[in-house]
Amino acid sequence: MASGIVNIRRDVDDKFYRYRMPLLTTKIEGKGNGIKTVIPNMADVARALSRPAPYPTKFFGCELGAQTTFDEKNERFIVNGAHDANRLRELLDVFIDKFVLCRSCKNPETELIIIKQGRNEDIIRDCKACGERTGVDMRHKLVPFILKNPPVKMKKGKKKDVSGAADGVGGAANASPEDGAEENDGNESDDYLTKKIKAEAAELNDKPTLTDEDWSADTSPEAVKARIKALEGSMAATVLGGDDDGSDDDANSPYSVLGRWIDEEKDDVEDPKAFSIAIFKKAEELGIGKKHKTITVIAQALFTDDMVNEINQYGALLQKMVTSEKHQKALLGGIERHVGLAHAELIPAVPKILMALYQIDVLEEEVVTQWGTHVSKKYTDKETSKKVRKASEPFLKWLAEADDDDEEEDDDE
Template sequence: MASAGIVNIRRDVDDKFYRYRMPLLTTKIEGKGNGIKTVIPNMADVARALSRPPTYPTKFFGCELGAQTSFDEKNERYIVNGAHDANRLRELLDGFIDKFVLCKSCKNPETELIILKQGRAEDIIRDCKACGERTGVDMRHKLTTFILKNPPVKIKKGKKKTGTGDAAAGVGGGGDSPDAEASPVENGAESDDELTKKIKAEAKDLNDDTTLTKEEWSADTSPEAVKQRIKALEGGIAGVSIANGDDEGSDDDANSPYSQLGKWVEESKDNHEGDTKTFLVAAYKKAEELGIEKKHKSVLVLAQALFTDDVLNEIPKYGALFAKTVTSEKHQKALLGGIERLVGLSHPDLLPAVPKILMALYQLDLLEEEVVTQWGTHVSKKYTDKETSKKVRKASEPFLKWLEEADDDSDDGEQ
């Protein structure tokens, strides 16, 4: 599975719904004898997820191992001399993340490195965009000399349509707030006419038997009925009621109500013996028990827990639960965030299917035109890294084009 190559940036956090993710570092041994070396094929992708130049962690490995390093940034080739085990380098990467990425105060990786000059002295500071704290790094580490000689490039804001965008620069990218608007996605060069036709045709075939009546929701959630159904579904998993009213919950806490909901759904979705409606009601009841049935983050978790590479068949199957939980623009954005993570991180092979996925959600009235249009034209790092965010939005262009044309046709008809 593609998801096997994605890990939490903080690998001490055992929570698959943790927001901050990165590719698992890979290695390749080349050469023999004195010329043997360890190439890190995906160092650029790992560094991009950390919002650091790939030269920094590579040089960090060299400092820790007492080995020479070399970089070919144009071809994204990063090398540590000698033969080094992948697991050893992953452990060292954890050390780099702790020392040069995570905020010392809140342990959030959304930081930017800043060099402060005080007379002749220079300090390297981690500027956290999550909690606002500025915490220093250990200036005794050898890497600091390299950073001072090769400072992070300050990203200039306000440029339009910059091509690869500031995420591709791979440096100091923590400076944007999660919802900050970035460069609009550039227009695709390929013809979308055929795909647009396919989207329209396949929309007609969507199964619209996804709604549960008010009576069904209330009947199934009556104490006696729910007790019987959930007992069969839970498989012994105890529901813990959380009453802290925390809208976001802790990304670091594997026992947060959101993680409990996600794990319960994943473990229960294949055990309902074909009775999908009962499962959906039980899932909603579980969210109620946890006190998060109205929270937008619950929608994100449900999307991550329910959808797989068979998402086009699963959307109509699970549509009733999302119809019940998606109640505002914020909830719609969380649903889109779940799709971003699904196709951008877990199943990149689904990228070509993004227009069909959006059409399926749109046809079920889970997404409004204004929300999906705004989402599709502004890159954000709220749910994934910016480069992944950009790829997903790029893939959505045929659907956005269809929406625009459908809107134009509607305007022409009213005149």
């Protein structure tokens, strides 16, 4: 797990858990009676939780018996007094349990809704994962604050500008998530990056290959017995439904087993081709060789901060396992998690990463264009999704220009 990123449910010890947030940080300012605890990244934490930042800040005040102040415009959130960071993180876990997690399925993908019943008002957690609506403890001191400051209802159905100006998708690779609604004035930078992409594309033309014999499974009695055992162990996760059946928070799911195995083995790899074959056979043994979610786990666990070069090294594995549009989308989701959550320093390299995948015929133009122009919170929080997809703009521009060139050549003929 990357430094500074933790699971929203910190009782889930699984680095492939879908729901992540920044680790809460604190800064003590002032002296004497004027001492206070500033929470510099409260806005980022709150965005990951899909809650207004004043809510957890005020919750801290309620629990600690301290006054709180917040300036949302400047993202400055303060709890009076000197408070240890670990103590506030523990309280944040309590806030998440009481006001974020679905009481039924313990999924954090909920929305707070205020329901009026005569003169009374109730606060409900509406879960987008399981569909259940569960109440909060209306006796808590935070409840009156929420009722006086109700959450803003998210507008749905608003048509998004394909260029991304309306929702933060597109723009320069180093743009911040907050400037997504502003006009992009970085055209020169984009043109420069596009030229670099064209120049570097030639370096990625060697497509990795392995023979069918390389991929064939070991048919010895011992290997067959091991595969049967692995299949029995993963039956609950693979037979009861598809790839998305709640295995994100199951540390014993075949996906988590595969991810941990890759993570443990990759540091000792001397031959990427041999390791590619080993990964393929391991996935087959776990009964998830053809599942599209397996590609998400591989993308998240296999690559490091040298991802651009590693894509070519493991290209044969990707070519073997990415066999449908769903697999391509799962691969892009794994890249979102790897780049957005674990290796933020790779965000400017997203165009190169996409180009490397495109050059080995793993990504199709329509799929990556659709992905790059539509923000989603399926694999990460929405803000992280915006950052990663925004960084893809130079590559999408290159694709569009390449199409225009092709059309002009057809017209000339």
